[in-house]
Amino acid sequence: MTPGLREASLIEWVTPDLAAAQPFVAALNASGFQVSAVTAPTGKASALILAHGLASPRETLHTDAVAALKSVAPHFEAHGGTLILLQDTGGLFQPHDHRAWRGGLSGLARTAAREFPAATVRLIDIDTAGFGADLAASHLAEELLTGGTAPTAGLSPAGRYVPQDTGLTLPRNQPGHLGPKDVILVTGGARGVTADCVIELARRTGARFALLGRSEITPWPEGLPQTTDEKALRGALAKAAKETGEKVTPAALNQRARALLSGAEIRHTLDAIAHAGGEAHYIPTDVSDPAALGAALGDIRTRLGEITGLVHGAGVLADKLIREKTPEQIARVFGPKITGLEALISQLDTSQLKTVVFFSSVAARYGNAGQADYAMANEILNRMAWWLKSANPTAAITSINWGPWDGGMVDDGLRAKFAELGVSLIPKAAGANAFADAVLAGAACPVELVAGAEIAHV
Incomplete structure (x- = not known):
């Protein structure tokens, strides 16, 4: 009962x-x-x-x-x-x-x-x-x-x-599953942990990658010291503005600093993919906008050829408890993950793709207070992977329910909180290797993976 x-x-x-x-x-x-x-x-x-x-x-x-x-x-x-x-x-x-x-x-x-x-x-x-x-x-x-x-x-x-979850050792890479002629479309892939994964896949395959993201690549101002520290960058921007007599608000400084850091991270990802033996192109695109996505896909096909793989890593957070959750917050979280996926599926022949990988989250598998919308969106990705696999059984199709990485959205404050809770973080190299192992396992890759301190499939 x-x-x-x-x-x-x-x-x-x-x-x-x-x-x-x-x-x-x-x-x-x-x-x-x-x-x-x-x-x-x-x-x-x-x-x-x-x-x-x-x-x-x-x-x-x-x-x-x-x-x-x-x-x-x-x-x-x-x-x-x-x-x-x-x-x-x-x-x-x-x-x-x-x-x-x-x-x-x-x-x-x-x-x-x-x-x-x-x-x-x-x-x-x-x-x-x-x-x-x-x-x-x-x-x-x-x-x-x-x-x-x-x-x-x-x-x-x-x-x-x-x-139920079952422990898993991913099968060995399937030789030739992906190679230099393949074109992999990646959403949210120019920054964060998705970028780390794509760089590792480039190292193993030499494939071509089309990276889609909402951010523009903001050029770094001449004479401004290079840094990845946001606080130091705000200080340098404030000093430069004072020297030129420009009046700038703290909010504008924050926005400018984040845009510069975003652009620098995107350029670093493109360079890293090339250094790893792949080829990468970045196209600023909102994947939830069908018209903008259609234009980007047309550009990709012209420049790189037909798309043979999809990695859907786009996502945002809007954490609030259920008693505080609003339709607007849900729509914001569903936008890149679900509305974006709808647009992608409507414009790609997924039955012809060699691989489809969704970046899901353990929030979908186990729940997380404040993340009802994020858990729902990622759980939809998990179910969509099964549908796509049923129509394309020979492809590597998987939805990876990632635990927290040591990087990406996890800053020093979250890192300390996870340590207090006894939650192990996924090292960047280990996570990237697990991703590439899954993609290159071909048809043997489980449709759902839970990736944390251990790798499991469901």
Whole structure:
């Protein structure tokens, strides 16, 4: 029995489609539960079943689910309760169709478990298309009665499935899988840990890389001392402005310093790829803008040839607890990762690619307080990898759920926090090698990888 359901005087089934809820509500009530279908939580129930993953439009289901949960988050934080989230990605978390786009709620459930430690939180992936509504409702009732506390479970005509991590040693590189004639499209790849990975792949393959990012390459001012220290750079810019009589605000100084450091990092990446034996071109592009992306892809094909691989590493953070999360923050996080991926898939023939790699996060696999949107977006990447693999089984297609790197978004403050928590950071060289091993494993590469102190597949 899922804890808290039998004791609940009222369980609310939250859905935008009350008619579609009826078979489920009837089956649960027939099993002895007290369930009522509502379009939004009333605040009167001690247990909630969020069914947005079965009924909401794909474009809004993740925002809708967060909004519903946000309204009751203070109660769950303070008092606990029982929270069940439902989605349909085929009942195995391995969708072979468009349902992959609906697969982010498992990330929300895992985040909710972190933010509501006194609550029981479960995510159930149920194949409503395979079962039909009545049989799906019957299997769901049985799962809630007998499934215990398994945080995630899948229900399909093939049976019950509980995802688990398994230790893995990546297979040896497949010789010739990628080479100098290959053209790899990389989003978010000119800076940070994605750049480290691409440099290692260039060293091993000599391939050509087209790097897309939102930043322009700002030229370094003549006479300004070279530095990678932002504080020192702000001081040098302030001194230069004073000498020329320019009045500049602290905010403008910060913006100018960051633009210069960004440009310097991009130039360093391009040089490092060339030094490693590859060829690299950088094109400032917002991947979530289909028109801008189309123009960039046309330029790449003209200059480098047909694209044979994709590394999708773009991403941003907008951390807030569920009770504070806004639709605007969700849209900001989903922009580069999900809207960008939609644009990429609409303009690339992914069935012809030799490799597709998504940069996901352990936040999707295990949850992280304050990162509901980031966890959902990355969990969608994990599900999308399964869909793409089903259509292109001979390719190296994987979604890597990275733990924190010793670099990238991890500054000295975060590094100290991780050390206090006992969380090991991924050394840059080890992470880059794991990435290249995965790409060059070819078809043998697992579709989902969890990369931290250990490498595992799911």
